[in-house]
Amino acid sequence: MALSANLFLRQSQSLVMTPQLMQSIQLLQMTHFELNQFIAQEVEKNPLLEFTTNDGEMGSDDGRQAEDEGYDGHGEDRSDHQSGNLESDWYESDNTGHADRLSAELDTNFSNVFPDDGPPQRLDAPELLSQWKSMPGSSEPSEGYDLDDFVAGQISLRDHLNQQIPFLLPSPADRLIAQQLIDQLDEAGYLRADIDEATGRLGTETAEIERVLGILQTLDPPGVFARSLGECLAIQLKQKDRLDPAMAMLLEHLDLLARRDFATLKRVCGVDEEDLLDMMTEIRQLNPKPGSGFETGVSEAIMPDxxxxxxxxxxxxxxxxxxxxxxxxxxxxxxxxxxxxxxxxxxxxxxxxxxxxxxxxxxxxxxxxxxxxxxxxxxxxxxxxxxxxxxxxxxxxxxxxxxxxxxxxxxxxxxxxxxxxxxxxxxxxxxxTVSIGAVEGGDSHSAEAVRHRIRTLILQESPEAVLSDDDIVDTLKEGGIELARRTVAKYREAMNIPSSVQRRREKRALAKVSGF
Incomplete structure (x- = not known):
């Protein structure tokens, strides 16, 4: 078959993504902060774009130019007011004596320039006048006050620890080790450093780092510089003089406590049920994240769109x-x-x-x-x-x-x-949210609403009547919601809710502690 070149006329449609169209699509998904940054960049490189003021006008110097040219803002020359013409309309009008009218016409301010002649200022907080001299009603003159000036600034965990170190570690070498360990703290106050790696980096012995670490673990807040949850709780109990052998054994088996296996815990710790409940009560009063009470960064408020x-x-x-x-x-x-x-x-x-x-x-x-x-x-x-x-x-x-x-x-x-x-x-x-079917053709339900219903049912259960997953399925079915047991278990685990066996143990233990 011979090969030859032919000319065809064909018509087709295609979607072309221009740069402007792509940027328009990106504008839709930008947040408020990202959009402001993008517009600021465009205004910087485009001389025809300008930000507007709160009044919807461009930030120009037109108002100042009009003032310099001798106009009062109403289209009239101020020289008319300075020529001694006392028969103008505003002088003989019904608005004679109105401060607002006079202020607008004469371009001046009729506020009281003698503050002693005015009424006494209201006392915002009479009991704090001795400390806040700038408050209205104070005996000393002031230009005003701002409550933000009296708000105590938050301190970071690093700064809080650095204030205590000079009292415990006078040696410069020990302070250097302490600074290296402080840099390895996470937001919760736990030490994430590798002691062997720190030993090689600082050129010292492991015993020296362990000695400094032991001193740092006595600082405030209690539990800081711990390397695990058990060590954090042990430091706090040691400072309270409550770290006995039974409590130490309980801290070594926190996995059993998480599973609510109280029978095994009584056997391992060698205590009866009443002592175990007292030990659990003490652990609940401890702080598992000692560094969470300090400022870790700048928190930004969400502005609704x-x-x-x-x-x-x-x-x-x-x-x-x-x-x-x-x-x-x-x-x-x-x-x-x-x-x-x-x-x-x-x-x-x-x-x-x-x-x-x-x-x-x-x-x-x-x-x-x-x-x-x-x-x-x-x-x-x-x-x-x-x-x-x-x-x-x-x-x-x-x-x-x-x-x-x-x-x-x-x-x-x-x-x-x-x-x-x-x-x-x-x-x-x-x-x-996804749709969940209803019983006998009823209205479907939202998955978020079903999760909220499950959470409410579990919060309302008593220690004697803890609902199993099958019981929750039956209760939801009575309310017109058709749901499988495995779906209930999936929703329950997603909300970090333990099983019915674990909840029954915990609720009974709490009931005994509360005396019910």
Whole structure:
């Protein structure tokens, strides 16, 4: 067969991902912090983009220019007020004597310049006047006060330990070893260092490090520098003079205590049931994480992207949080003025195109978030009214079909976005749960609502009537929820709830300790 070149005309469709389209998709899934960082970078490299103030105006010097030119902000020249014309409209009007009116017209302030003539200031805390001289009502003059200035700063675990070391370790060599060990502490106060590795790095003997470590384990908080949970509890009990042989044996078998195997523990420790309960009570009063009470890092508050409030007609009012909305505008006047002066028109045109695209993308992002949030609120109306028990099963496809968008768009919008409701602050992903079938064709239930039901049943059980997984299945079936026993066990283990045998042992032990 002969080979030949032929020319064909073919028509096809394909999806082309332009850079702007890719950035628009990325804007949907950005958090508030990431979005502000992205906009700040765009404003820095685009001269036509400007941040707006709280009043919605650009941060320009127009107001100062008008003031320098002699205008009072109402379109009138101030020279008219300085010419001695006492027959102006404001002077003979009904507003004579009104401080607000006079302040607006004369561009001045009629506040009381003689504070002694005014009423006495209210005492916010009379019992603290001797310590807080800047509080209103104090005998000493002040410019005011801020309660944040009187809040005690939190101290870190490292700083707290460094304050105690000079009193116990006068030797510079011992302090060097102590600093190396402090650097190996985790957030809970446990020592994660390898003694042999530290010995080689410091060029000293293992006995010296063990000696310094023994001194460090006497520092406050009790239990710090422990290498295991048992050692942490042993240090605290030793400082209380309660580390007897029976208690030491109990700490060596914490795995039996975790399994609630009280019979084996009584035999291993050589104590009766009453002594074992007393020992367990003492252990419960100890702190397994001695370093958790200190500041470990900067905690950032979650700012909701959407706010849901009840309206007067009984429905729900869904709105975007104005504090999270980016405030950026395109300076068209600056583009026009620079274009007239013969500037780089190609560069300015590209900047204008990018700026317009960014504002349109931000507006589309806000509209998409409103659509998704409004549909979620409509679907989960029963949850907002009655609580977690009435959380409906919901998936991305249901919301996407309702608002006529793709599932991937809904997934990006709900990623790392939070909504503030009368029930609390929730991530938008929280409202998407799988469906669990109901008995005899009833309404399906949400998996989160079923887990909440299981947790409630277990919390309400008594030591004499502890529910097994089969009992929970029967109780849920009576409530119209069809669930297998292995599913109940899976949900229970996911919530870190022990089995019925372990719960029965623990509840009976607690009941005896409480005297019931």
């Amino acid at each position: 959407i706010i849901v409030r009840p309206s007067a007609d009984g429905s729900w009012l869904v709105e975007l949080n104005p504090d999270t909305l980016p405030k950026v505008l395109v300076n068209q006047s600056y583009f026009a003025s620079i274009s007239k002066t013969g500037g780089d028109y190609a560069f300015l045109s590209e900047c204008l195109q990018n700026a317009n695209w960014l504002t349109r993308s931000l507006d589309q992002r806000a509209k998409t978030m409103m659509k998704v949030a409004s549909e979620i609120v409509r679907q989960q109306d029963a949850f907002l009214v009655n609580g977690v028990d009435h959380l409906r099963p919901l998936n991305l496809k249901t919301v996407a079909d309702a608002i006529k968008m793709h599932e991937s768009t809904v997934s990006r919008v709900t990623s790392n976005k939070y909504v503030l409701t009368p029930r609390g602050l929730f991530e938008l992903k929280y409202f998407f």
